[in-house]
Amino acid sequence: MIMHRHNYGLGWWVLLSPSDMMYMVALPRNVIARSKIFQAAEAPIEWEEHYVGTEVDPRTQSFLTWESLESVRRNRVGLKGPMTTPIGKGHRSLNLTLRKELNLYANVRPCYSLSGYKTRYDNVDLITIHENTEGEYSGLEHLVVRGVVESIKIITRQASISVAEYAFHYAKEHGRKRVSAIHKANIMQKTDDLFLKCCREVAEKYPEITYEEVVIDNCCMMLVKNPALFDVLVMPNLYGDIISDLCAGLIGLDTKLQHWRGRYLLRLYMIQHLILLER
Template sequence: MFLMAQHKITLLPGDGIGPEITSAVLKIIKATGVSIEWEKFHAGKTAIEKFGEPLPRAILDSIKANKVALKAPITTEVGKGFKSVNVQLRKALGLYANLRPTKSIEGIRSRYTDIDLIIVRENTESLYTGIENEITPGVVQALKVITRTASLRIAHFAFETARQRGRKKVTAVHKANIMKLSDGLFLDCCREVAKNYPDIEYNEIIVDNCAMQLVMNPHRFDVLVMENFYGDVLSDLCAGLVGGLGVVPGANLGEDACVFEAVHGSAPDIAGKGLANPTALLLSAVMMLEHIGEKPAADAIIKAVHQVYREGKALTKDMGGHASTEEFTAEIIRKIG
């Protein structure tokens, strides 16, 4: 047990399988002895039903006050419905950096072993600013926005992340051969920042070639930094290299607040059936624990996760096993001791 000072953290249990995997993660964290006061809020569909809006102001106020939040998946409907809560949180809280470590776990069947990549995604602009309009019936345009300020900021974050984690190389992903002004600006900023980190190798790769190289030889990469849209696509591709979105963590980081989240969907088709795998949210919580200075507890959880997967006796259905969410959770807690 790791008895520490109490922390106050905002909690968004999400919808679909969100509440189930959130409950599992909270039990595991409690088993480490870390003391956390959770401020729980509804967001997304549940919030609309209760409050008439997907992201009540109280959530933002809580995260701003606590500085840290843990968020389970929230459904975003395709082509209709309310705006993505994820995007709204990033904009409202200035969460400019999306950090997606992608690492192999022994016991998880995947196409590769020993994958250890870090995807750094700019979180606030590019095509995801949501600036769209219909020019004339049947013709819609979406604007891609790239700024020097945001590009310098994310490049600096990528190199600092590399240095802090003992990484040796940062690769900037782009399409500047076609988007000469927007992606050209992004590359100029990466090159400018790279000069301040002579201890870290810097190179560049066109996004479509990067996708191919990740499939053919992912071990050639270390830290990859890219604009918003490319990061959304390639981070999911990288997750596929190690077993899927169900086993990779995610964090959205800003100057004044951080939101740690599972990056997979809310899977409403299996909600309430005890089939959900809490690993992605659990690993996101591990990142959160490290962030708040509870590294011994984070290390204990990571060790337990690796033991459970390596033994393969208490895995959920998506990982080829027969364990329920509750059984998987109980096994992790037993390993923590």
Template sequence: MATLANHTVTLLPGDGIGEEITKSVQEIFKAEAVPITWETISISGLDDVSSHQAVKEAVASLKKNKIGLKGIWFTPSSIAGHGSLNVALRKELDIYASLSHIKNIPGIKTRIDGIDMVLIRENTEAEYSGLEHQSVPGVVESLKIVTKYKSERIAKFAFDYAKKHNRKKITAIHKANIMKLADGLFRQTVRDVANDYEGIEVSDMIVDNASMQAVSKPQQFDVLVTPNLYGSILSNIGAGLVGGPGLIPGANFGREHAVFEPGCRHVGLSLKGKHIANPTAMILSATMMLKHIGLDEHADRISKATYKVISDGKVRTHDIGGNSTTEEFTAEILRKLDSY
């Protein structure tokens, strides 16, 4: 393998199982001599006092390095808790496009086969903007702001992705029958952008129908482009279809920065320290990162070994029907890599 230039990558392990599954990636990269230097910044969403200050450190690191590998930070549900650190990071760096690849993996028995869809969601506006307030006691106003600029930007990202990866169909997900102005703008903007991309079919679907279609005939979907909340819901439906959140890789892109993290954003607090978490989603997200920076050969070897471990079925974590630890699963990937 040719000697390649070293890359410095910001590593944000996250909460819950984040430290365990990012450690798997680090071990694999070290064994494979991947030319990566990690700049690790440990931040926890469980820390109400210093977490937002710590996000500033992550932002500074990513502004410098441009590339990050990230676990998921905990977001409290209580009113007294802080806002989402995950959203704060994406908004601060304008990391506007989230991508999750939902695909059947050989060796994982599922009820439905032939699933291979890419879900692209807008990351920075609509319901996840956090623009809400209590106007009077007992009355809360939550603002859903949709702009043509950001709708057009995510639509162009989706069509560019489809063109680059030979995808033939884009489905815009919306609720324009009820939210005629906000979701109507999103729906129409996607259709307008489609005029600049010959050879790619465009359609749209109401989100509740899309949810039903996803669990009855998911093979009809190729690339889905969605506002923020709908994409979050559909990514979790997709994860359930193909074997769980531990198998879904993902990435987030902005104009200058790219942050790679599991595509189904589960913290896994209840699994922390039990050494049973499935690192596949993080490992495959890391291989997406390697391809993004031009380290395709390393990416292909690591993803091939990971899929081989799963297809062999001898070493499996609890979520996919086994009783192996995170460390045992990682060690088996390393053994597969040694055999190539």
């Protein structure tokens, strides 16, 4: 860990988490390059570097160190490298642990066409915002009997209201005209219905913004036919993970530009590359 003495009134003090140690050789370049860009621009930023993924910290009971979590809480902003999760075995997702520990409830991913970069679409300009701490990613799975595994989807009013409030506030602050709530309430009649009720409640506070509800499978079809139909999309966790990757494909990217927003102005930025794991 590299610590810098710094007068907080003179600039920004930022957490830099290059990558988990399993992929340190291949994947931290995007984060390190960005720190060099800030240096070249003479931005008043000093970096704290925290490496995770080497061993379990008994204070957090995860591969995330106590110092790394405290750094984000103290500095309120961070730049994070990719964190991989073993498929079907191994430790719990470090990203999931990080979101829960810091209550980073909103996952914000911009998607817009890049000037001079030719793709199938040249009119993409949308934002996906999804709840970041619960849903199917609550991490609650267990074996019922041999051959039967159960996974629990959790949707709460508090989390749904929070992400809906953030989506509408974001739309208003950035001059967006429409918020679309993406759901599967025709099948998930309890969980997704609660999410929609919360979105409707928040929508009433923003009469200047058009509100609509779109079933997720129909949303996918509409996105690939005409992405210009959408502006800001808000949705539960799993749907957002899928939709945001679809949107990245619309503009020809294999990376996801995103930041996680938490309470007390916590922000954690990251670029998530496609990671291929050998099995």
